Amino acid sequence: MLQPLPSWEFNSGQERAWHRPVLVREVVELLRPCLDGVIVDCTVGTGGHAEALLLASERVRVIGIDWDQEALALARERLQSYGDRFVPIHEDFKRLNEVLVRQGLSTVEGILVDLGVSSLQLETAERGFSFQWEGPLDMRMDRRRTVTAAELVNTLSERDLADLIFRYGEEPAASRIARAIVRARAHRPIQTTTELAEIVARAVGARRTTRIHPATRTFQALRIAVNDELSGLESFLDMAIERLAPGGRLVIISFHSLEDRVIKHRLRFHTGRCDCAIRRGAVWREVEPCPHCGAARRLVLLTRRAIRPSEAEVRENPRARSAKLRAGVRSRGEPLSAIHL
Ligand SMILES: C[S@@+](CC[C@H](N)C(=O)[O-])C[C@H]1O[C@@H](n2cnc3c(N)ncnc32)[C@H](O)[C@@H]1O
Structure with missing residues (x-):
């Protein structure tokens, strides 16, 4: 019935x-x-x-x-x-x-x-999907996958990073963000969600006036790449x-x-x-x-x-x-x- x-x-x-x-x-x-x-x-x-x-x-x-x-x-x-x-x-x-x-x-x-992505994934800080909670830059939906967001952020060339952020995040400031990431990681590896969000926010600067957080598109791009969506x-x-x-x-x-x-x-x-x-x-x-x-x-x-x-x-x-x-x-x-x- x-x-x-x-x-x-x-x-x-x-x-x-x-x-x-x-x-x-x-x-x-x-x-x-x-x-x-x-x-x-x-x-x-x-x-x-x-x-x-x-x-x-x-x-x-x-x-x-x-x-x-x-x-x-x-x-x-x-x-x-x-x-x-x-x-x-x-x-x-x-x-x-x-x-x-x-x-x-x-x-x-x-x-x-x-x-x-589900709310469960987004809101569990240790999964590293969201810039709203401090957590390791992971973003794997399936933990059997081997490549994490931290690995992409810390190992890709500036050009490949810019390409990834532009292609999967449709982020107009992709090149500026990639440059800022490469500069920051030269001092020490970028480990956490909030560290990356701050780097991106600084790179995008005050020019961005939309309602969404400046790191939204970069996080989306990394998530798509990590999970090969x-x-x-x-x-x-x-x-x-x-x-x-x-x-x-x-x-x-x-x-x-x-x-x-x-x-x-x-x-x-x-x-x-x-x-x-x-x-x-x-x-x-x-x-x-x-x-x-x-x-x-x-x-x-x-x-x-x-x-x-x-x-x-x-x-x-x-x-x-x-x-x-x-x-x-x-x-x-x-x-x-x-x-x-
Ligand atoms: C938006 S949530 C789905 C929520 C679900 N409809 C509910 O009502 O709770 C998306 C889910 O799809 C899963 N997912 C994404 N890509 C997948 C794939 N290639 N194979 C299996 N699961 C996948 C994610 O792990 C996540 O749990």
């Missing part, structure tokens, strides 16, 4: 531990037709979206993937009352195929991806769409324009928007892939434009302000290829 959406009161008193999920109602409504089957929450975090889905139907099973052991442990604890309807998996979601094979599944009814996103989307059963749905939330650009383009490609030089921009109406670029009508978009959080949601949860949600439904009747591992 379908249940009403939960209120978020069960989070009260635990704001620092639990991440507050964004666009929950929209996610549940878009995935409602999938609530009879299996939904993979590729970024389960502390389980906010997963719990909303589990509460919305007694029949749904949620496979929750996260590469952050600490987040996953909290999700497991939070969702234990749902028994085997919730399956937590410590893995990189880019290995979705392997996860499904291990679960004995070739397709699923729904896939949810809520990219970015953009590479493989396109091929992950291909894989996710391939693993949806006909009529299955993909919902994806991103928090910065670099990710959203890749998502928007790739989802369009899978609606049949041809990408090859010969038919650039044309719509390929066939189920069989275009012989030149591989575009095919695999997906129907459910969101012509990205869904954004309401003003009320942003007021309650300022971190929702940059969220963009896009969704699509897998075309019916199209043959699926076998899983290639």
Whole structure:
């Protein structure tokens, strides 16, 4: 039986531990037709979206993937009352195929991806994600990764640092910041979040008059680089769409324009928007892939434009302000290829 959406009161008193999920109602409504089957929450975090889905139907099973052991442990604890309807998996979601094979599944009814960093990660000083708390410059979401933000900041050349901060942070003052970092580390290695934030703030100077902290873009750039967030996103989307059963749905939330650009383009490609030089921009109406670029009508978009959080949601949860949600439904009747591992 379908249940009403939960209120978020069960989070009260635990704001620092639990991440507050964004666009929950929209996610549940878009995935409602999938609530009879299996939904993979590729970024389960502390389980906010997963719990909303589990509460919305007694029949749904949620496979929750996260590469952050600490987040996953909290999700497991939070969702234990749902028994085997919730399956937590410590893995990189880019290995979705392997996860499904291990679960004995070739397709699923729904896939949810809520990219970015969780409040748990941001607000734990020792994880080193935020300039608001003094902590080691770490920023690894998956602690099995070997390269930390400190290593990038203290070893990259000035040119590579500037390039990284410009490319992943879209920071206009990237060169000035890189120069200041290299000067500062000549005295001693930069070890903490607050040390780096001060160096960046001094480098950017009083010229910056926006509301965001001057180190925001530099921290975003380092986080993206440490976690290799953009590479493989396109091929992950291909894989996710391939693993949806006909009529299955993909919902994806991103928090910065670099990710959203890749998502928007790739989802369009899978609606049949041809990408090859010969038919650039044309719509390929066939189920069989275009012989030149591989575009095919695999997906129907459910969101012509990205869904954004309401003003009320942003007021309650300022971190929702940059969220963009896009969704699509897998075309019916199209043959699926076998899983290639
Ligand atoms: C914004 S949070 C998700 C919050 C979650 N929807 C909730 O309701 O609590 C993003 C999560 O995705 C995880 N994550 C990011 N990239 C990942 C990847 N490649 N593989 C697995 N997990 C990833 C992060 O560790 C983080 O816990």
